[in-house]
Amino acid sequence: MIVFDHVVKRYPNGREALSGVTFRIDAGEMVFLTGRSGAGKSTVLKLIALLERPTRGTVLVNGKNTGALKPRHVPAFRRNIGVVFQDHRLLADRPVYDNVALPLIVADTPLKEIDRRVRAALDQVGLRGKENALPLELSVGEQQRVGIARAVVSKPPLLIADEPTGNLDPELSLEVMRLFKRFSDVGVTVVIATHDLNLVREFGQREIVLDNGRVVNPQESDDLPSVIATR
Amino acid sequence: MSFRPVAYVARHVQAFLGSLGRLARNPLATMLTLVVIALALALPLGLKIFVTNARAATGDFANALDISVYLRTDVSLEKAEQLARSARERPDVAEVTLIPADQALAEFREHSGFAAALQVLQENPLPHVLHVRPTRESSSPAAIETLRRYFAAWPEVEIVQLDTEWVLRFNAILELLRRFLAIAALVLAVGVLAVVGNTIRLEILNRRAEIEVTKLVGGSNAFVRRPFLYTGALYGLGGALLALGIVVAAVVALEGPVATLAQSYGSEYTLTGPAREDVGALLAGGVLLGWIGAWIAAARHLRDIEPRA
Numbered sequence: 354m355i356v357f358d359h360v361v362k363r364y365p366n367g368r369e370a371l372s373g374v375t376f377r378i379d380a381g382e383m384v385f386l387t388g389r390s391g392a393g394k395s396t397v398l399k400l401i402a403l404l405e406r407p408t409r410g411t412v413l414v415n416g417k418n419t420g421a422l423k424p425r426h427v428p429a430f431r432r433n434i435g436v437v438f439q440d441h442r443l444l445a446d447r448p449v450y451d452n453v454a455l456p457l458i459v460a461d462t463p464l465k466e467i468d469r470r471v472r473a474a475l476d477q478v479g480l481r482g483k484e485n486a487l488p489l490e491l492s493v494g495e496q497q498r499v500g501i502a503r504a505v506v507s508k509p510p511l512l513i514a515d516e517p518t519g520n521l522d523p524e525l526s527l528e529v530m531r532l533f534k535r536f537s538d539v540g541v542t543v544v545i546a547t548h549d550l551n552l553v554r555e556f557g558q559r560e561i562v563l564d565n566g567r568v569v570n571p572q573e574s575d576d577l578p579s580v581i582a583t584r
Numbered sequence: 585m586s587f588r589p590v591a592y593v594a595r596h597v598q599a600f601l602g603s604l605g606r607l608a609r610n611p612l613a614t615m616l617t618l619v620v621i622a623l624a625l626a627l628p629l630g631l632k633i634f635v636t637n638a639r640a641a642t643g644d645f646a647n648a649l650d651i652s653v654y655l656r657t658d659v660s661l662e663k664a665e666q667l668a669r670s671a672r673e674r675p676d677v678a679e680v681t682l683i684p685a686d687q688a689l690a691e692f693r694e695h696s697g698f699a700a701a702l703q704v705l706q707e708n709p710l711p712h713v714l715h716v717r718p719t720r721e722s723s724s725p726a727a728i729e730t731l732r733r734y735f736a737a738w739p740e741v742e743i744v745q746l747d748t749e750w751v752l753r754f755n756a757i758l759e760l761l762r763r764f765l766a767i768a769a770l771v772l773a774v775g776v777l778a779v780v781g782n783t784i785r786l787e788i789l790n791r792r793a794e795i796e797v798t799k800l801v802g803g804s805n806a807f808v809r810r811p812f813l814y815t816g817a818l819y820g821l822g823g824a825l826l827a828l829g830i831v832v833a834a835v836v837a838l839e840g841p842v843a844t845l846a847q848s849y850g851s852e853y854t855l856t857g858p859a860r861e862d863v864g865a866l867l868a869g870g871v872l873l874g875w876i877g878a879w880i881a882a883a884r885h886l887r888d889i890e891p892r893a
Contacts, residue, residue: 364810376727402800402893405755419692428799428802428803428804428805428807429802430797430802431800431802432801432802432803436800436801440798441799442793442797443797444793444794446796455797455798455803456801456802458595458598459798459801459802459803459807460802461588461591461592461595462588462591463588463590463591464591503801507801507802524887555649576749
């Protein structure tokens with residue numbers, strides 16, 4: 354579960370990216386974050402993945418208050434979140450297998466277990482047989498699927514994606530979104546930041562709309578006080 | 585997360601092999617760095633070997649520090665023997681040799697070439713002499729001076745002769761060289777730290793994207809730092825091995841000329857290379873310096889690299 358409670362994020366240059374954002378995403382939900390460029394979508398994802406900390410307010414992710422998390426606990430926290438980027442962020446000099454295995458390697462997973470899980474993840478994204486290919490030998494869509502396989506290989510309870518279809522044609526975009534839906538169907542919480550409203554409508558999932566650092570569909574803040582009070 | 589020792593060791597082996605592979609894939613850059621480290625390590629090792637050989641070539645200093653105690657000519661042989669026994673009882677004296685006047689004259693007659701002239705002497709003009717060798721612990725200039733004063737105070741003593749100034753000077757030069765060696769080793773160690781640190785800094789910058797992704801998927805600072813530490817240690821080890829090769833090659837090249845020079849002085853002296861403990865210290869020092877240099881660079885630069893969204 355993810356809870357944002359009156360979250361303000363102000364960057365060192367003085368720009369306020371989020372101005373009192375409040376919402377809640379339940380475990381296993383698939384939610385779209387939408388809004389124009391600069392609305393604050395990426396900042397929400399950065400706060401979830403603890404790439405940034407809130408200036409004010411509370412962010413709860415998987416039961417952890419990210420603002421209070423000590424630096425030494427950040428790596429373990431991030432191991433429970435799968436992140437997918439528009440530009441894939443693959444290691445160009447490593448084969449697909451090594452890219453996908455990375456989250457398991459950093460977690461000191463036994464080699465046999467790594468092998469089993471990497472092959473299963475590649476199977477899930479339809480890339481079985483591409484283990485030894487370098488990322489640049491793959492199409493853009495395949496590279497994105499490698500990024501997704503890397504994000505889900507350690508079976509995190511939370512998957513976040515920042516414009517995952519930004520570089521893909523409509524058909525590939527649909528294919529990638531279907532993948533995310535499949536993960537959501539098996540209990541993974543999925544949060545996708547996108548400006549592709551057609552795609553959002555196609556899947557009919559819940560949408561949190563941001564504009565100028567604020568949530569503009571107010572029903573999102575319902576029931577929050579009881580959640581925060583328990584922490 | 586529970587600790588898995590087998591997986592942990594496997595990660596270390598993987599990091600080590602990965603570092604080794606990365607160095608091997610850039611042979612020119614790796615070799616240039618190794619040469620710089622090797623030169624920095626070879627200099628103190630070469631100096632150490634020079635000092636060791638200089639000491640060996642000039643013999644044992646303690647043996648060279650003999651004190652000649654000339655007794656008055658009217659002192660009897662019995663008294664001279666008694667004085668010799670008395671001298672031997674001192675804890676700062678290693679050995680006392682009495683050369684009786686008759687023996688000294690006989691030797692002088694045999695070796696001086698004045699045998700005929702000496703025949704005309706009515707009596708032996710030479711005194712009994714005590715050759716006193718101080719212990720190794722009492723070979724300092726101050727201790728020698730104490731001994732000299734002690735023997736000079738005996739009423740039976742005519743003169744105490746110390747022909748040891750050159751030894752003391754040489755000793756001082758070697759001490760100076762030893763100090764210079766220590767300073768040079770310290771300065772060059774800092775140089776090795778700087779070379780390794782800068783090399784690792786550049787590698788960290790080159791691999792920034794990889795570090796960001798690794799941290800993003802939950803890689804700890806220790807995990808990210810590990811391959812850089814192994815790279816630093818490998819640089820240190822490689823540099824030390826190359827330094828050893830340079831020094832051994834220099835010893836081999838100088839061995840012949842030194843032996844020829846020694847033979848011209850009637851000596852059997854041969855140049856000796858680095859001792860086993862020198863090799864151990866060099867390799868351990870190289871690895872340690874590489875590791876520390878990498879650690880400093882990694883600690884300084886890795887904390888500045890955080891994943892971007």
